[in-house]
Amino acid sequence: MNILLVAGGKVNIEQLVQIHDTLNTPFVIGVDAGNVILDEAGIKPDKAIGDFDSVGEEVLERLLSITDVEKLIPEKDDTDTEHAFRFALQMKPESIVCMGCTGTRLDQTMASINLLKLAADVGVDSFIIDETNRIRVVRGEVRLTREDIFGKYVSVLPYYSEISHLTEKGFKYEVTDTTLDKVLSLGVSNELVEDVGIISSDDYMIIMETRD
Numbered sequence: 303m304n305i306l307l308v309a310g311g312k313v314n315i316e317q318l319v320q321i322h323d324t325l326n327t328p329f330v331i332g333v334d335a336g337n338v339i340l341d342e343a344g345i346k347p348d349k350a351i352g353d354f355d356s357v358g359e360e361v362l363e364r365l366l367s368i369t370d371v372e373k374l375i376p377e378k379d380d381t382d383t384e385h386a387f388r389f390a391l392q393m394k395p396e397s398i399v400c401m402g403c404t405g406t407r408l409d410q411t412m413a414s415i416n417l418l419k420l421a422a423d424v425g426v427d428s429f430i431i432d433e434t435n436r437i438r439v440v441r442g443e444v445r446l447t448r449e450d451i452f453g454k455y456v457s458v459l460p461y462y463s464e465i466s467h468l469t470e471k472g473f474k475y476e477v478t479d480t481t482l483d484k485v486l487s488l489g490v491s492n493e494l495v496e497d498v499g500i501i502s503s504d505d506y507m508i509i510m511e512t513r514d
Contacts, residue, residue, distance in 0.1 A: 304328040305395045308347075309383045309414070310335030310356060311405030314433045318343045318401055321431065325399065333386045336402045337365055351389065352382040381410065387417045397427040404432045415439070419461060419506060436511045443502040444509060446472075451494055453513030458482065458489035461506035465489075468503045472496035 306328040332340045334352030350365045353376040390398050403414035418439035421428030430437040436452035465482040474493040
């Protein structure tokens with residue numbers, strides 16, 4: 303089972319519909335204002351989660367009539383997105399694709415990226431996708447192919463303070479057994495030059511595939 307999680311950040315509706323179709327009948331979770339975005343895209347959520355402080359009562363009433371709704375209290379120790387992401391992991395899916403998790407709120411964006419480690423811990427493929435980025439958190443080995451790469455640029459950033467024993471092969475700038483400190487920009491804007499690129503480390507890595 304694949305899960306499509308849509309939060310209330312910036313979403314390209316055409317891209318959302320395309321990803322929904324590509325996932326082949328995913329379980330859809332709308333997070334707070336993400337349910338408005340899903341409605342605009344003509345996609346019915348299987349579950350709606352949030353405190354719904356950013357949607358009107360009319361929207362909430364309609365959601366209650368068509369889907370399973372979990373209403374959260376506004377005063378809580380996690381974001382609506384974290385609550386929804388943890389719910390998604392409890393369903394033991396093959397993958398989770400998150401949209402609406404980036405936008406003008408950089409605090410929310412960074413918090414959402416950090417959540418991806420929860421999926422990496424249990425071996426679930428998980429991504430944040432928007433018009434120009436595909437983001438994941440991984441540990442171990444990742445292979446990127448020319449056919450499937452999301453954008454021209456590939457950046458590797460430490461999740462914690464550093465990445466040790468980092469190796470990148472098949473890229474314009476190759477490294478072997480390198481330590482990448484969090485304060486350095488050494489891992490930003492690499493480019494795939496072979497048919498397959500390999501990134502590996504035993505430490506947690508944030509991998510961003512980006513395009514202009």
